Amino acid sequence: MARIVHQLSLNENHSPPLPGVPEAVAGLVDRVNLTLDPLSAGLEAKIAGRLGVGAERVVAGVGSAALLQQFLMTHAGAGSEVVHTWPSFEMYPLLIGNSRATAVAVPGPDDRMDLAAVAAAVTDDTKVVLLCNPNNPTGEVLDAAQLRGLLDALPPHVLLLVDEAYREFADPDVVADALDLARIDDRVAVVRTFSKAHGLLGLRVGYLVGAEKIVAPLRMTTLFFRVPTVAQAAASAALDVEEQARRNCAAVAVERDRVRDGLVELGLDVPPSGGNFVWVRLGERNEAFRDHLAEHGIAVRVLAGGSGVRVSTGLREANDAVLAAAKSFTANG
Structure with a gap:
């Protein structure tokens, strides 16, 4: 081989590290023995300010996958179902299984996301519908009308969790912004990461945005999914050079x-x-x-x-x- x-x-x-990120990391080398901002309150406030939402609607975590795990552990669980499209992120079944919920994979024709079939797969036991937009690994992009149509088809007891890890690589005039829905519907939560667009994959930092009643319970586990001080500084610096x-x-x-x-x-x-x-x-x-x-x-x-x-x-x-x-x-x- x-x-x-x-x-x-x-x-x-x-791409090379964003301007200011290496300096932010290097500037904390002599303080890695300190906790500083243990729950990332400063980073959450900065993210909230950039998004135009209250800080109580934002929770930071050690990458989007960890936040997905926190969300599913909090809002799904034994006896419940989580519906997701397929093919999609290969870790979804594992994350769902870790929360003791049952993963319900919904295949679509020609590897595309069949949102009508997703809605049809929802039962009384469904707690969450999980989508990746743009979808990994197929690259398919859902627009605002498609996402809105799915949300309208879901019953009131089901949360819509949208993983937007790759949205910055899509055409901004086409890809749906799930935050627009989260602002007007408390059933919608959005998870994003600094790993892809901002090039911080080696530091593991992301954030989730949703209604306070959806986000607040996640904070009970944040202590065990804390964003390291160096990662907080790097993410903050990356926000300055969007x-x-x-x-x-x-x-x-x-x-x-x-x-x-x-x-x-x-x-x-x-x-x-x-x-x-x-x-x-x-x-x-x-x-x-x-x-x-x-x-x-x-x-x-x-x-x-x-x-x-x-x-x-x-x-x-x-x-x-x-x-x-x-x-x-x-x-x-």
């Missing part, structure tokens, strides 16, 4: 679309994507494609029970390597 040169299996943001983060995401989206166009020209099935990755579907040849790329020093992932290959967007050199390896793969039949 060739040495992996291009790591494109983790959906990392390969425009640069947006420019970085736009550049990633350009590269993502270039890779997709190149793969489509080779005859591969690659749907449009709103994330920092593309979803390549080769049927029975998915694993062969992954292995072929690995032989060329590129790490990618087969996901969703083998239904596709997710290829993260890297720097131009890495993306060129993907296109070259894909070309040799298709040339060999």
Whole structure:
């Protein structure tokens, strides 16, 4: 097996650290022995100010996955169901199982999210409907009308939890902003992360926004999911350069679309994507494609029970390597 040169299996943001972030981290090296802001109150207030909501509606956590876990442990549990689309984030079933709830996966045609089927899958035992928008790993983007339509179809006892880890890579004129719904409907909660758009994957910090009655119970477990001091400082610094983060995401989206166009020209099935990755579907040849790329020093992932290959967007050199390896793969039949 060739040495992996291009790591494109983790959906990392390969842009350089945002201005001010390294300095914020370095500035706390001599104070890592102190707790400082144990519950991230300062960061939560800053996030709330940027979003135009009250700080009581924001809770910070150690990445979006941890916040999803807190939410499900709080609002689902034994005897309840959590409905989610499929394919989607591969950790959803595990997170739901950890909360002792039952995961109800709803497949859609052509790997797309079937929101009518999601609504139809809801029962009296359903506590949460969980969506990823843009969807990981397929890249599908839901617009505001689609999200509103789903919410209108849900009964009053069901919460809608929207995972927006990748929204900054999507077209802002198309992708739904679930916060707009959360402002007017207390059933909606939104989780976001600093790992992707802001490039803080190695520090693990995210936040969840919702009605105070939804958010407040999560604070009972925040003590065990505390954001480290260094991560708080990095996230705060990243918020100060949002425009640069947006420019970085736009550049990633350009590269993502270039890779997709190149793969489509080779005859591969690659749907449009709103994330920092593309979803390549080769049927029975998915694993062969992954292995072929690995032989060329590129790490990618087969996901969703083998239904596709997710290829993260890297720097131009890495993306060129993907296109070259894909070309040799298709040339060999």
